Amino acid sequence: MIFASKAFFIFLPVVLVLYHLPRARGRKYGVMLAASWLFYAWLSPQYLWVIVLCTVIDYLAALKIEGAETDRARKWWLGVSVAANLGLLFAFKYTTFVYDNAVSLAQFCGTPVRDRTWDILLPLGISFHTFQGISYTADVYRRQIKAVRSFLDYAMFVAFFPQLAAGPIVRAAEFLPQMVTPPSVSARQVADGLHFFVLGLFKKLFLADQLDQLFVAPVFADPAAFDPAARRWACVAWAAQIYCDFSGYSDMAVGCAKWFGFELPRNFNFPYLATSITDFWRRWHLSLSTWLRDYLYFPLGGSRGSAPRTYFNLTVVFVMCGLWHGATWAWLVYGLYNGLLMSLHRAWDRSLAGVRWADRVRSTVAWKLAAWAGTSFAIVAGLILIRIPSWTAGGVMFESLLGLDLMGGWSAAIPVWVPALLAVVAAGHLFSGLRNRVCGLLELPSPVRAAVYVGAIGLLVTLGPGVGKTFIYLAF
């Protein structure tokens, strides 16, 4: 099941009622677990075993780690958990990629091998719940948290449906303490839940889907059919679309969770206000960035070794980050691109740190604006990689973004709604992000807030597309 579908709008109120009716902790969590597994199995019931298996393995592994007397045994059980999660992830997500490349290689070497005629359907949210399972057993291994005794509690933590399909990747240390007693829902949580849910729906259906339908999809499908100005607009619109799509889902997850009394971590912090690539990754998909930092970058050695070793670690982390998003060469290149940018930025930053004149220049508004512009350009350029239908089409888009075809024209017939929708995204960033607020709307008086939500729903119902498309991040 996906958010923004008719089925979900029946499912959600039913689950809310069933969850809040019983007072006993076990019954509440039983309802939630059943609902979450139903949510998971809605589209592909044949894959329910995947999440159940992961849950059982991680639950047992954590207990074994905690109960083990030797370090060797603890390590062994951690290995079992990591191997099981990554094994399933690899089997479902990367088998086709590896197979296709092996076939290409074989054909290149002259060995006749037939192309693949089969495909593997990806289980819902596998990239998210496997990472959640790994972080749990790793935290138990590091003695940062205690293993959960109740299978029901652990299963609910993994399957909690608001964040099951597309994150945020919730850490056990953040979520399990909230489960000790069933959280009661405060009036503020109900109102804030409405805020995040409506905001998320608006971002997804009104902004992301409209941008895609109106402009991004046709331009990226055949860039040569559009003039350079249209292609430049399409690059920017695509950046706005992917942000609204993914942060829209995260917002809906946060809002939903609040209605059940739970708090989920914030996943986005106005990423397009970033003034460096490092800053960007501290604002974009925070739960993934911090996961990769804690469970991959630090174990690799982080920045404790030599500078080249640190750059190597950064590059590895970002290549993995790219591959986590999708098993394609485009995603791999996207990861590599970001890893290189991160390394370059780190080298630049280190070389100027402590230099008095450089610090003075870097603290000026002009420099910050230039840094913002440069970073935004680099981000948009990177995002092109993951949308292009072919490398040739990508070349055409890059050429336009770089302005190499400036003479080709500036006066494309852009649908007037494209700049308008982009202005809404920009306004959101400026209204809240510049003031360092979670969302500026939350601070407005209740009547204004209520009017904004009604307006957003009105726009969604009347101007949004009839049926929501699948969230981009559900494919990851």
Added chain:
Amino acid sequence: MKPTETTPSTPLPPETQPRQLPADGPTVARVTVVTALGPVEPTAKVLRRTWTFVSRNRTIVLFALMLLGTDRVIGRFAAVWDRHSPDDYAARVKGCAREQRDLVFIGGSPVAEGINPDRVAGVAWAGKPLASAYAMGLSGGTTSDFYHAVLRGCPTPPRVLVYGITASDLNDSRHEPHGPYSLMTTGDVGRWVRLRPDSAEWVVRHFAQARLGRASDLYRYRHGIRMWAATEADRQLPGSCPEAVGEADELRERADALRTGNGYAPARGYSVGRYDAVKAAGLRPKEFPYLRKYRTGSHLKYLHELAIWCGVRGVDLVLVDMPVTADLEAMYPAEFAEYRARLAEVEQGAGLRVIRASRAAVGLTDTHFADLIHMNREGAKVFSGWVRSELGRCGQ
């Protein structure tokens, strides 16, 4: 024996300690004011609790109230939204019911596109002219839908009811939700469940969905609001949303035609389209989805119901086997054979009058069609003339 003395430092057992009153006087735990009308405390308590709840949840409460208010306001302007995106079935039925008709045509999109009632009106039937005529052509409809359209659209029975029938009307694999949405009442659903148990779940589900969808005017008129917004946006910023404005213009034109006309409101594309040109361009369709998985029997029950309705009210029912392109018949020979066999059964069994409008008899070629099944304006002109002459012959 000396009585035991208690020193001030020795605490008394709790039950013997004097009750300490607060410094600012006694606390009143409960006061019930009884008046001639009875105790008032519960009302005050309820009010206080309600107020506490409302003030605590003011954002949600205001949101709910504003949403309801917006919905009411939108409902007030229903006519505006309807004009920008009419409910085709409801508009046609309403148009037909507006006045008494001597002649009513019913059927699917072939009737909507192919019969111009003005060209048929005036024909003599049983010695008297059929003065007013209306075409209730419901695009995408089935025989079951047409029966319900007659129930709603003909409060005063016409003298003659002409059903322009075609093979796809009787295909039981087709379930079209517009009928349950726009034409049926709860009683009709109950009757459908009894008459056609094979699709009972489907009709109940769609009827319930339709009723639920009408609970909110914002949802119900969403497309009309969208079309209105496109029109207004185009007025302010010309060329801002050309596709939506094109759609809005056509819908408004159709709404006006349906509101005031005789039911003949051909779609722009069909009106001027030419099937021979489509074929010449190499765009011949490979499939006609309405005849997919063809089976008959269930919809047919409503044809019998229609015959009974006409019989009881003294309405002459005439079936016209609508002409289609040769290509469509060639693509689905078995389906058309089954359909025509059913039609023959009805003709013989129920004694219904059937006019077979073959292409040769009418004089239709591919130039008179817009696609596989719909006639264009020229085709409608030719066909309506032919129907007039046939009705004149039958009416003698």
